[in-house]
Amino acid sequence: MGRIERDFLHHLTYQLGSPMMLEIQTLETFDSWLKSEPCTPAAIQALDLRAYKSKLKAKKFHGSIFLSCKLCRASAHAIVKGGGMIVPDSPKLTFPTHRRTLYSPETLFRGYKGGNAQDYKNSYDYQVYAEYLGHGKRDTALDVGLFRYLHDHSITDALYELIKGRKVVAVMGGHGMERADVFYTKIAKLSRRLTQAGFLMVSGGGPGAMEATHFGAYFASRPEAEMLEAIALMGQRPKGAEAGKEYADTDWLQRAWKIREAYPQSDADKEKYTSIGIPTWFYGHEPPAPFPTHIAKYFANSIREDELLMIARHGVIFAPGSAGTRQEIFQDAAQNHYGTAGNYSPMIMFGKDYWTGKDPHPYSYPVWPLLEAAAAEHYKDLLAITDDEAEIEALIKRYDPEAHRV
Numbered sequence: 129m130g131r132i133e134r135d136f137l138h139h140l141t142y143q144l145g146s147p148m149m150l151e152i153q154t155l156e157t158f159d160s161w162l163k164s165e166p167c168t169p170a171a172i173q174a175l176d177l178r179a180y181k182s183k184l185k186a187k188k189f190h191g192s193i194f195l196s197c198k199l200c201r202a203s204a205h206a207i208v209k210g211g212g213m214i215v216p217d218s219p220k221l222t223f224p225t226h227r228r229t230l231y232s233p234e235t236l237f238r239g240y241k242g243g244n245a246q247d248y249k250n251s252y253d254y255q256v257y258a259e260y261l262g263h264g265k266r267d268t269a270l271d272v273g274l275f276r277y278l279h280d281h282s283i284t285d286a287l288y289e290l291i292k293g294r295k296v297v298a299v300m301g302g303h304g305m306e307r308a309d310v311f312y313t314k315i316a317k318l319s320r321r322l323t324q325a326g327f328l329m330v331s332g333g334g335p336g337a338m339e340a341t342h343f344g345a346y347f348a349s350r351p352e353a354e355m356l357e358a359i360a361l362m363g364q365r366p367k368g369a370e371a372g373k374e375y376a377d378t379d380w381l382q383r384a385w386k387i388r389e390a391y392p393q394s395d396a397d398k399e400k401y402t403s404i405g406i407p408t409w410f411y412g413h414e415p416p417a418p419f420p421t422h423i424a425k426y427f428a429n430s431i432r433e434d435e436l437l438m439i440a441r442h443g444v445i446f447a448p449g450s451a452g453t454r455q456e457i458f459q460d461a462a463q464n465h466y467g468t469a470g471n472y473s474p475m476i477m478f479g480k481d482y483w484t485g486k487d488p489h490p491y492s493y494p495v496w497p498l499l500e501a502a503a504a505e506h507y508k509d510l511l512a513i514t515d516d517e518a519e520i521e522a523l524i525k526r527y528d529p530e531a532h533r534v
Contacts, residue, residue, distance in 0.1 A: 149191075153228045162187065172197055173228035173282075184210075195226035195282070218275050223256050225275055226282040230290060230404070231423040233388075236416065242385040245378040248415055253425075257412030260427065265410060276427040284435055287424045290404065291439055294328040297524055298440035300456045301337025301447030301478075302491070303414060304372040307363035311447055311479065312340045316355060318445070318517040319344030322524060323401050332436060333405025333416050333423060335375035337447040339384075342419035345403035346393060358387050381415050388418060408432045437463055443474035443524050448482045450491040457495060464507050467534030472507040474527050475499070476520050480513055507532070 150170035152158050161170060162183055169191030176198040177184070184203050189212030196217050199207070204214055217225045240251035248254055263272045299319065305312055315337055319329045323345040331338040347355035362383045369377050377383075393401075398421045405420035410429035426432035437444065437460045444460050446453060457475070464472050477496055481487040485494035496513055503511050510532065512523055 167192065171195060174224065174226055177203060181206075196224045215278065218271065221272065221275055222252070222259050223275075223279055224282075225278045227279070227286060228282070230283065230286045231425055233418045233420065233423065236423050236425065237418060240381075240385075242382060242389070244382055245380075248381055253416065254412075257409050260409045260412060280426045280428050280431055283424050283426055284431070287404070287406075287435065287439070290402075290422060291328060294402075295326060295442045296330055296439050297322055297327045297442045298330045298436060298444045299337060299341040299447060300332065300444060300449060300453050301340075302449030302453060303332075303334045303336040303338065303375060303411075304450070305336035305340070305448065306365075306372070306374045307339075307359060308365075311337065312363075313356065313359055314478070314517045315340035315445075315447055316344035316347070316359060317352065318520055319403075320348050320352065320355060321517075321521055323348040323403065325521075325525060327442060327524065329403045330406060330436065330440060331403075331417075331420075332432075332452075333407030333420060333425070334411065334414050335380070335417060337449060338405065338407075339417035339419065340447075342403045342405055342417050345401055345421075346419040347391070348401040349393070349397045350391065354391065358391055361390075362387050375414050381418065384418050393421075406432055406436045433459065438469055441469050441471060441473050441529055443476060443527060445476045445478050445520060445524075446483070447478045448487075448489070448491075454493065454495060457499065458502075461499060461502050464510075465502070465505070467506070470534055471529045472510055472532040472534065473529065474510045474512065474523060475503070475507075476511075476523060477513040478515070478517075478520065480515050483513060 150161065150168055152161055152170050152172045152175070155175060158172060158175060161167060166188055172192065172194045174196040178198050178200050181200055181203050184206040187210055189207055189210040192212045194207055194212060194214045196215070199214070207214055215225055236251070236253045238252040240248050263269065299315060301315065319341045323329055329341050329345045331341040343359070344355070347358070365374060366377055366379065374380060402422065403420045404422045404424055405417050406424045406426070407416040408426045408429045410427070416423060416425065433456065437456060446457055460475060463469060464475065477483040477499070479487070482489065482492050483496045485492055500508065500511060514520060
């Protein structure tokens with residue numbers, strides 16, 4: 129083994145075995161850290177450090193990682209010489225290797241001016257999606273794949289920081305649900321009330337039932353009548369629009385953006401009535417819902433699905449949906465069966481006829497009997513099926529995770 133390999137293994141062992149890893153996300157914290165002697169191993173996240181050239185020269189950085197930081201060449205040399213590791217952004221990719229926070233709608237839709245579908249193609253979100261397709265969803269170069277996974281790792285880290293101490297409830301449901309659908313309004317009403325009660329609402333962050341989740345949270349500071357008025361305005365589709373594919377309307381995003389402008393959300397409301405959309409560029413042909421306060425957008429759909437269900441420790445509500453929703457039902461059932469999250473949590477089927485196969489909708493299957501049988505061993509008392517959003521609200525509020533620890 130040569131010296132370079134030995135040094136690398138020593139550095140990696142030191143880093144992985146470090147009992148303490150600070151996370152530095154502000155220049156103020158970085159200044160304080162830099163004055164310490166020695167510098168405790170830290171992850172310095174997406175900071176502009178180009179003005180720190182002289183201060184970095186004499187320091188040692190064993191066990192520290194500089195993620196997506198802006199550095200001049202001399203600073204980068206000093207960090208590596210001092211034992212630090214640098215994980216830079218790729219100059220050929222639009223997205224960063226590391227984000228220290230989740231996306232906001234304003235960040236993800238940067239470049240979109242509130243116009244039609246063609247205007248959406250100017251957005252940061254669509255540009256990343258186009259690049260994603262260009263490099264290949266799966267069959268891609270090793271470096272591109274690595275940068276995607278590093279990006280997704282940072283999204284997970286930021287997601288868990290944001291939900292810490294929060295009571296998270298997820299809503300799953302179809303992307304084809306129209307804004308005029310009665311269930312869209314039911315979900316929005318439920319989400320609004322749960323948000324007001326202090327729950328953090330999350331969803332897959334796309335159109336349909338997912339958008340309804342964040343729409344309700346968005347209107348938590350306003351009277352319900354204003355929310356219903358906004359739904360009616362936003363649900364006016366173009367003449368001849370295809371049923372069940374409202375997200376494909378050329379003005380789908382434009383109508384939503386007009387509602388955001390007509391009913392603005394203050395910074396105080398964003399802080400108080402947070403919701404998180406968790407979409408993926410794997411389904412990037414659908415624009416994400418613009419109503420969450422935060423957006424955790426992933427490249428890897430498998431990681432996105434797992435995290436979305438894992439964090440919903442105060443319950444998952446399954447509204448009508450198709451194959452993706454059915455997959456999520458049994459993925460959540462598996463997590464509950466094994467107690468993966470540390471406690472059994474509620475699984476609520478929203479739509480009796482739909483989930484018992486009695487609804488004439490082509491995607492209506494008798495999921496409920498199978499789920500009942502699967503839950504019998506561990507968590508049958510946490511199952512429910514109903515058409516009443518008030519009943520769901522009561523079930524969620526009544527649930528005590530401590531009483532259902534694994």
